Amino acid sequence: MKIQVVGVVGAGVMGIGVAQNLSQTGHQVILVDISEDILENAKKEIRNNVRFQGFFQKNQQAESPDNILHRIKFSTNYKFLESAEFVIENATEKWDIKKGIYAQLDAICPEKTVFAANTSAISITRIASVTKRADKVIGMHFMNPVPMKPMVEMIRGYHTSDDAIATAKELLAQMGKECILVNDSPGFVSNRVLMLTINEAIFLLQDRVASVEEVDKIFTSCFGHKMGPLETADLIGLDTILFSIEVLYESFNDSKYRPCPLLKKMVDAGLYGRKNGQGFYTYSGAT
Ligand code: NAD
Numbered sequence: 001m002k003i004q005v006v007g008v009v010g011a012g013v014m015g016i017g018v019a020q021n022l023s024q025t026g027h028q029v030i031l032v033d034i035s036e037d038i039l040e041n042a043k044k045e046i047r048n049n050v051r052f053q054g055f056f057q058k059n060q061q062a063e064s065p066d067n068i069l070h071r072i073k074f075s076t077n078y079k080f081l082e083s084a085e086f087v088i089e090n091a092t093e094k095w096d097i098k099k100g101i102y103a104q105l106d107a108i109c110p111e112k113t114v115f116a117a118n119t120s121a122i123s124i125t126r127i128a129s130v131t132k133r134a135d136k137v138i139g140m141h142f143m144n145p146v147p148m149k150p151m152v153e154m155i156r157g158y159h160t161s162d163d164a165i166a167t168a169k170e171l172l173a174q175m176g177k178e179c180i181l182v183n184d185s186p187g188f189v190s191n192r193v194l195m196l197t198i199n200e201a202i203f204l205l206q207d208r209v210a211s212v213e214e215v216d217k218i219f220t221s222c223f224g225h226k227m228g229p230l231e232t233a234d235l236i237g238l239d240t241i242l243f244s245i246e247v248l249y250e251s252f253n254d255s256k257y258r259p260c261p262l263l264k265k266m267v268d269a270g271l272y273g274r275k276n277g278q279g280f281y282t283y284s285g286a287t
Helices: 013-024 036-057 065-070 078-083 095-108 124-128 162-174 190-206 212-222 229-236 238-252 261-268
Strands: 005-009 028-032 072-075 086-089 114-117 137-141 151-156 178-183
Touching: 005 013, 005 078, 005 095, 013 028, 013 036, 013 065, 028 078, 036 065, 036 072, 065 072, 078 095, 086 095, 086 162, 095 114, 095 124, 114 124, 114 162, 124 137, 137 162, 151 162, 162 178, 190 212, 190 229, 190 238, 190 261, 212 229, 229 238, 238 261
Parallel strands: 005 028, 005 086, 028 072, 086 114, 114 137, 151 178
Antiparallel strands: 137 151
């Protein structure tokens, strides 16, 4: 049976993509964030992304941005999530923030609602421990940009039930996506490898071993990757990279995850990457 109403928490880089994708696959979406300004910006971004996607895919039958926005309710009020059959959480990668959100969701949403955490590194078992429905909490690690990426890393927490996994797979299929199911561990498979690679690439830059372009070119030209690690870091957001590597450092108590000082400095200086126009590279047209 089709899941009709999906709550999306967090309207940043990932929440915007998840909400857009869900609306494009015919779902009713309730998108919640903490300020009207952020939600206004999300509306603008979705409008631009839908236009760009139509142009890129040359799809004459594509739905208009107005129709897609029409299926999304933008709100700062969690109360509207009481009608959500499924919730995908995409808030800032900070435990203190996520902890508060799951306690609220648990109090507001119907008992049967499944919660999917789109976290980069925080343990799903830890997130589930804040709720009274640990069997219905799952990890759904979407790739960026969400509407263009067909594969999702799905994470089974310690208590996640087979029913919750089946429901999550069903929703992903409705969104036109497949998944790879892995067991819970901070950073899962993708980010235990990727965050170390990016952090080490930033150390190379800090140690003046090579320039930004040279580091990335080794990966694109020698290994055939679509993007080098520094351009990937800009796409993800340097703040999110720092928060994720800090989560790995705290979770494993292992110094191999210590964040590079240059990464910290760039985040302190407000260089977040593509989302605000300046990271390792400069971007025009950022909002
Ligand atoms: P972002 O900084 O762009 O957006 C985070 C949003 O969460 C912000 O709009 C913020 O206002 C909102 N928020 C903070 N507290 C909130 C609250 N109490 N209630 C509702 N909203 C709240 O970050 P992002 O890149 O969209 O990342 C979101 C999540 O997705 C993180 O956990 C991140 O690790 C994960 N993730 C990111 C990527 C990526 O490429 N950026 C990929 C996969 C997963």
